Amino acid sequence: MTSSLLRDEADRVYLEEWTAGRRSCIWQFNALYWSALDLWEKATGRGYEQALPGGESDARNRTAAADLIGELMAIWDRLDKVNALPEELYVVELGVGNGNQAKVFLDEFREMDVRHGRGYYERLHYLMCDYSAHVLELARETVADHSERVSTLALDATKPRTALSFLRGKVFLVYISNVYDNLPTDEVAQLGGRTYQVQTRAYLPDEKAAELAESVSITVEKLPGLVDKLLRLGPGLLVDACPANFSGLDAAVRFWQDIWGALRLEERYVPLEGLDTYQVTETLTGEVLRPMLESGTDVRMHVNNGAVASFDDTLTLLHPYGKLVCHDLFVTDVDGYHTTFRGPGKYDGSVVNWVNGPLLSHIGRRRGFDIHLEPFRHRGGNIVTMTAQLRD
Ligand SMILES: C[S@@+](CC[C@H](N)C(=O)[O-])C[C@H]1O[C@@H](n2cnc3c(N)ncnc32)[C@H](O)[C@@H]1O
Structure with a gap:
């Protein structure tokens, strides 16, 4: 982010230069939301789950969990019968x-397990993973009753293997819900036979910027610098760093929420010179986008770079009989991008984008996995369940 104020004729106060969607400062806002969730929730009086599709997380559905556990136990029984069941039974959850x-x-x-009678619970290692220390602490308290079976990481x-490489080929279940839609993404478009990247830049409408600057006793010119500080320090340290601007923590949190509420994205289309020159992730080039971009009609779609990197990395962790289960807002075929706006949008202080199901399926299949996308079985609504399992 720049700390200088950029303006153009449109009377907007810019918070950054033009950039690919995944590099926008909105992702710093997103990370700040999860790291300072307690402050945000205290100020709004609402828990984050109320902003999720349908007002609660499908992760809580007991029948869905029982189905999954039943499948796991059946696989373990079969492996045990031929003495191929490892002593340690690993389950990983990303974004807890x-x-x-x-x-x-x-x-x-x-x-x-009590009913099943094989003692699998004693062998279970449940790894709760998240990038927010605050969230991990919350989650640890929630499962205190199972502390012997749980570790937090x-x-x-977007890079699960950096911390989990010791589990390569060992994990029986990777569970992810409402996380892929929350990871950084670019957008690309195919229009009239040409490919474009959608670049964005975050701005505040002029009038709103003036109000916000006045509320913290600075000039509009200084506003982007203060927002930059907020994103680097968080509201708690911002009060210490700028006592002249904030009377206390509540004022800093209000500033954060007001900035986020006013923030908008401007966009432009920049020609992409060859899909092979565009890196989707460190290891995948834009070539993986070709089947969808060249499906026949003009289309604009998400690349979901963070989700693609996460998914690709996670597949390597799975045991040959392991499974990845992911509940999220998936677009299930390219046509889905023709009909409806798919983000970026705001869920309270976080960012949401629908996830490109055909792209993830294409990448998984190339890696030798069977990929299925189906509506979440246990509740109506938009949520789709993606599963990935090594092909027989
Ligand atoms: C919308 S919540 C979903 C929580 C839970 N899985 C559910 O369904 O209720 C997204 C979670 O993903 C975590 N998260 C977002 N981006 C992440 C990243 N890059 N690395 C690790 N965790 C991330 C957030 O901290 C948060 O806990």
Whole structure:
């Protein structure tokens, strides 16, 4: 982010230069939301789950958890029969939120294990992973009853292998819900036979910027610099760094929420010179986008760079009989991009974009996995479940 004020004829106060969607400062806002969730929720009086599709997380659904655990136990029984079941039974969850999913899973698992009678609970290692230390602490408290079976790991979900490489080929279940839609993404478009990248830049409408600057006793010119400080320090340290601008923590949190509420994105289309020159992730080039971009009609779609990197990395962690299960807002075919706006949008202080299901499926299949996308079975609504399992 720049600290200088940029303006153009449109009377907007810019918070950054033109950039690819995944590099926009909106992702710093997103990370700040999860790291200072307690402050945000205290100010709004609402928990983050109320902003999720349908007002609660499908991660809490007991029947869904029981189905999954039943499948796992059946696989373990079969492996055990031929002496191929490892002693340690690993389950990884990425992006744990308040830990409710982990709790439902672990409660259900313990009960089913008693009925099943094979002692799998004692061998279970449930790894809760998130990039927010605050969220991990919340989740740890939620599953305190299972503390012997649970570890927490601070990691970036876009690079799970950096912290989890010791689990390569060992994980029986990777569970992810409402996280891929929350990871940084670019957008690309195919228009009239040419490929474009959609670049964005965050701005505040002039009038709103003037109000916000006045509320913290600075000039509009200084506003982008103060926003930059907020994103680097968080509201708590911002009060210490700028006592002349904030009377206390509540004022700094209000400033954060007001800036986020006013922030908008401007966009432009920049020609992409060859898909092979565009890096989707460190290891995948834009060539993986070709089947969707060249499907016949003009289209604009998400690249979901963060989700693609996460997914690609995660597949390497799976045991040959392991499974990845992901509940999220998936677009299930390219046509889905023709009909409806798919983000970026705001969920309270966080960012949401629908996830490009055909792209993830294409990448998974190239890696030798069967990929299925189907509407979440246990509740109506927009949520789709993606599963990935090594092809027989
Ligand atoms: C919308 S919440 C979903 C929480 C929970 N899975 C559920 O369904 O209720 C998104 C979670 O992903 C985490 N998250 C977002 N981006 C992340 C990243 N790059 N690395 C690790 N965790 C991330 C957030 O901290 C938050 O806990």
